[in-house]
Amino acid sequence: MTFANVGTLGTKPGQRDALVAILLRPKPGMKEAGCLLYEVGINDDVPDTVFVSELWESAEAHQASLQLDSTRAAIAEAMPLLSGEMGGHRFTVLGSPLR
Template identity: 40%
Template sequence: MNKFAMFGKLTALPGKRGELADMMLASGDTLSGMDGCIYYIVHEAEEEPDVLWITELWESREAHAASLQNEQVRELIGRCMPLIAEAGGIKVKPIGGKGL
């Protein structure tokens, strides 16, 4: 399986999680037509009021890399950066399960 996935963690500046989430969710329009994007889901952490988790599944590592070169995606990242205190996450390789 050549699928590529990421679990991203974004810590918003205090009190800015909702605004950041709204911006990230607006990217759904951009990603809906993006070749290779299977899913992109934004989650609010229940016990961390400033944290968002983003799960992404792509057809391949190359499809994900290509998305980061997209002008609309780069513009979105630029708009979000002033709201982010910390960013991190992990890259994972899906090996099976429901939905794949």
């Protein structure tokens, strides 16, 4: 069953664009691991927050992707930029009127 993870990542002041750059870099193996969608966004009303929407073939595919070398490297690089404020929701996708 398709799995979605929609969340926010708080950054230290002035670090939002640096985090966005890390998240937008190509991640070898992500698509093959089962990632169907990975979108990164911002909202200038909350300047130290990055929004991420992910769609995966399954929750297990998402978990397995965290072991990819490219994912682990991105996480290690991003950690010093984060404020620790994170939010979001994970859910099982039941369908879409577009598919």
